[in-house]
Amino acid sequence: MSGMPRPGWHVATVAATRRETPNATRIELDVDGWPGNEAGQHLDVRLTAPDGYTATRSYSIASSGEGSRVVLAVDKLPDGEVSPYLVDELRAGDRLEVHGPLGAFFIWRPAAVTDDARPVQLIAGGSGVVPLFAMAHAHAAAADPTPFRLLYSVRTPDDVYFASEWAALAAASAPLRLDLVYTRRTPDGWSAPPGRITRDALEAAAVPAAERPRVFVCGSTGFVERVADWLVELGHEPRDIRTERYGGT
Amino acid sequence: MTSHLDGNALAGPLADFFSFDITTATGRCKACGTVAELARAMVYVSGAGTVVRCATCDHVLAVLVDTGERAWIDLAGVSAIEVRR
Numbered sequence: 001m002s003g004m005p006r007p008g009w010h011v012a013t014v015a016a017t018r019r020e021t022p023n024a025t026r027i028e029l030d031v032d033g034w035p036g037n038e039a040g041q042h043l044d045v046r047l048t049a050p051d052g053y054t055a056t057r058s059y060s061i062a063s064s065g066e067g068s069r070v071v072l073a074v075d076k077l078p079d080g081e082v083s084p085y086l087v088d089e090l091r092a093g094d095r096l097e098v099h100g101p102l103g104a105f106f107i108w109r110p111a112a113v114t115d116d117a118r119p120v121q122l123i124a125g126g127s128g129v130v131p132l133f134a135m136a137h138a139h140a141a142a143a144d145p146t147p148f149r150l151l152y153s154v155r156t157p158d159d160v161y162f163a164s165e166w167a168a169l170a171a172a173s174a175p176l177r178l179d180l181v182y183t184r185r186t187p188d189g190w191s192a193p194p195g196r197i198t199r200d201a202l203e204a205a206a207v208p209a210a211e212r213p214r215v216f217v218c219g220s221t222g223f224v225e226r227v228a229d230w231l232v233e234l235g236h237e238p239r240d241i242r243t244e245r246y247g248g249t
Numbered sequence: 250m251t252s253h254l255d256g257n258a259l260a261g262p263l264a265d266f267f268s269f270d271i272t273t274a275t276g277r278c279k280a281c282g283t284v285a286e287l288a289r290a291m292v293y294v295s296g297a298g299t300v301v302r303c304a305t306c307d308h309v310l311a312v313l314v315d316t317g318e319r320a321w322i323d324l325a326g327v328s329a330i331e332v333r334r
Contacts, residue, residue, distance in 0.1 A: 004269075104270035244255065
């Protein structure tokens with residue numbers, strides 16, 4: 001916990017929004033008094049209705065490092081109380097109450113800080129890719145020598161978050177290896193039919209257990225629990241597997 | 250339909266109680282004796298409050314209630330907490 005920025009309540013001003021996927025929006029915030037954040041941390045957003053009713057939800061942060069600019073990418077949940085507003089209604093200049101930065105468990109720090117150069121395997125389901133993008137971006141920015149791999153399960157090619165950023169991360173001096181699994185529709189000419197990730201696909205695309213990778217898994221509760229169980233079956237140490245669930249089915 | 254979360258989601262609510270991020274602290278389950286980081290616990294959120302359960306045996310480790318004016322926590326299911334400095 002040493003060196004972790006202290007969390008607090010802050011007023012955030014929306015600097016920009018843009019459509020990330022047909023169902024998600026990227027939100028850039030300027031957060032007054034933000035102390036910076038680690039890659040993988042989250043924040044809580046609190047909305048207050050005119051009658052005083054409040055709703056608070058957690059969102060992973062896609063950015064890391066110092067400065068007051070914080071980037072979110074929010075998926076719209078059907079029947080959600082908070083995400084439809086953030087995805088469809090929020091505009092530049094709007095203000096939000098945010099609490100953060102939060103979480104010291106699901107974070108990645110460069111090997112120069114942790115003295116742990118074991119390979120890293122990131123595994124994302126849908127919008128669970130957001131904190132893992134922050135880790136991959138921080139890894140490239142630090143030119144960190146740790147081998148980095150991301151296995152990313154997504155519905156269709158249109159649903160890929162950060163679509164324009166992955167190529168640059170794959171070409172960085174500290175490259176990321178990206179493997180995509182499409183569950184509903186693949187790009188033309190894709191080698192595999194669409195379908196949920198399987199244990200065999202996980203074994204084929206993940207750093208082998210024999211290399212003792214550190215593994216970060218983020219996605220819906222069902223996705224995370226399925227993948228984490230398979231990882232243990234494949235010989236990964238439970239303590240090397242860090243998970244974060246966002247609920248959902 | 251929203252299903253359960255995990256202890257990562259407690260970092261914000263528990264910031265009212267502890268001066269550091271307690272989700273990396275380890276707790277011992279009073280029922281089964283499993284020692285694990287709080288972030289690995291299962292978390293069930295409802296309008297009435299938040300229930301934290303052991304990921305190994307499902308025993309209730311903690312209950313949080315936040316009324317807006319007051320925040321309250323019951324840690325009766327945890328027999329020990331270890332913090333690394």
